[in-house]
Amino acid sequence: MLKVGVLALQGAVREHVCSIEEAGAEAVVIKTKEQLREVDGLILPGGESTTMRRLIDKYDFMEDLKQFAAKGKPIFGTCAGLILMAKNIVGYDDPHIGAMDVTVERNSFGRQRESFEADLDIKDVAENFNAVFIRAPHIVEAGENVEVLAKHNGRIVVAREGQYLGCSFHPELTDDHRLTAYFIEMVKKAKNEKPV
Helix, strand or coil: CCEEEEECCCCCHHHHHHHHHHCCCEEEEECCHHHHHHCCEEEECCCCHHHHHHHHHHCCCHHHHHHHHHCCCCEEEECHHHHHHEEEECCCCCCCCCCEEEEEECCCCCCHHHCEEEEEEECCCEEEEEEEECCCCEEEEECCCCEEEEEECCEEEEEEECCEEEECCCHHHCCCCHHHHHHHHHHHHHHHHCCC
């Protein structure tokens, strides 16, 4: 069975675990960098990106996360996870993991009290996907190899670049597991294509 990890430093870890299991894969709660070797794909959950970065540094995860990405293993960043994956962050000099060729802007839909839900059509994934936006970032600019999968009010909110998938919202906070299932298909394909 495919093993998909959820980085468990902060954020909606349990909800992602449930979504992975509902989509037919085994979920692994990642609390140590050694556990990254056990999984075929990784979800970086939402939370607070600055806090997550502090915890990544505290537990010495950064180099291992970069190596995980460099090995071609699929990564799905949701909300703060998307910020961690982006090569460029508006107003910041340096990226975090910097694996996905996108520029993101933090909190671009407003603060906590401006949280909202919207129905999105996500290319190759779902029509009328109920997306929960909480202090969400958005993708300001996507590189030439990045495929835009969904927009909300003209802003890019779901994109894919090869084995990387990023979204602005929290797919794990609903009972709709289609986006997680799409990621698991990416993981399955990547695993099958790997030379033994």
